[in-house]
Amino acid sequence: MNSHDCSAADAALRPCRRNDGSFSLWSEHYGQAFHSARGAIQEAKETFLAPAGLERFAAGSTLRVLELCVGTGTNTAVLLQACEQRKLQLQWWGLELDPQPLRLALADPGFRGQWPASTVEAMEERTASIHWGDARQTLRELQAPLAGRCDLVIHDAFSPGVCPQLWSLEFLALVSHCLAPQGRLTTYCSAAAVRQSLQECGLHLAGLRPPAGSASHQWSGGTVASPSVLPLGEPLVAFSQMEQEHLQTQAAVPYLDPTGHASAAEIQEQRRQRQQRSGRLSTSAWRRRWQQGDGLRNAGRFPPS
Template structure:
């Protein structure tokens, strides 16, 4: 499938799949979307619920590594230890992640971003004393964790192009993977997804969305 690099509305870059008319991040702003959806409404929200010293995070769709890089920045700024797991069936190519320029845009060390992508898969890698990354190359239906995570970033391609990634069976796996009180966040606000999350037992909030989107979803496991 054809892949192109495009500059988004806030000046940051992402990967576009023109055959699907789909992008890895919002065309209205890759960094802006990630900061708002996954950091502000996810990681910051969860941290503020209990001022945790350590949190375990699962990202469904590691992709370009932008969410992981922003989470590393949050860990350093707030002196919180993060154990970060990123699931990705199809890792991005070296020339693609190198072209993203996220460390430059965020004022963060390039070496950290390189380590995230060049490090081994399927084993923990210490990027920083406060940040351990484990990358798993597998499809989302292979998630089999039980009460292992405090927070899940659900960042799959949208249900318009890959509806199978948003089926109730997949969402149930994420419910099972969360600890009680765990938080699930996504840029998606589709009604079917919201209703499936509620039917699984999540307490679901429809929040204002990032630039270019009206709404997003945040769900909490009781």
């Protein structure tokens, strides 16, 4: 099946199927798919769950998870299944701005048919408790109950190029305060600005093994961050030389949003000015050296060329 086999449905969000046949959505507003071309379920398992290290938790123990950008609930469903298989109790906080993606997914028989009825039921129960609104505000309100308690943070916002609000240094600081000492944040994002910000928040980082069939072995398949040193080994990898050099360029200048209310355009423009003043190596020089067409990978969420 074509990875961008999207059928027209809604003006802003169009249901589509990814390479593994799983349900996804295409956002006209952001010009991005909700999931990578290789597949929503595959991505949920490989990018968000495998690096979470759930095997560290004994059966019967409680896993505390903060999920940023619940969207269709695909990551939620895969998480619920994993917890059921491992007999883990799940305490879950889901944050999302727009109820429409979940509504579209739950109304789609193909989406529901991806999981056993018990998982869909559990998902419906959980999603009734979602914290709706701009995550910049809802996460601020959740700081007291979440501080230092989350074993896992799933960060699945649209990419920083189109949604810098959820990748700013200030927002990532709020996120990192939620992590338990051995907790992990997992994301598909490998942008230098995000990695730099996570480091500035005092977190240790690792890359994620590139997905099978990836065009470039130089790019890891995402980023994992923790207050503790992360043990390298499947699926966590060290950053490649190319990625380390990327962190020295203007691409690593963080997105800033001190008020928590700035628009994407304001954050981008302000960053552009700071990049020019930064004295850092230009990203284009780095790109020429490594022959990268585009320094910021987006895990196949871009439109078809």
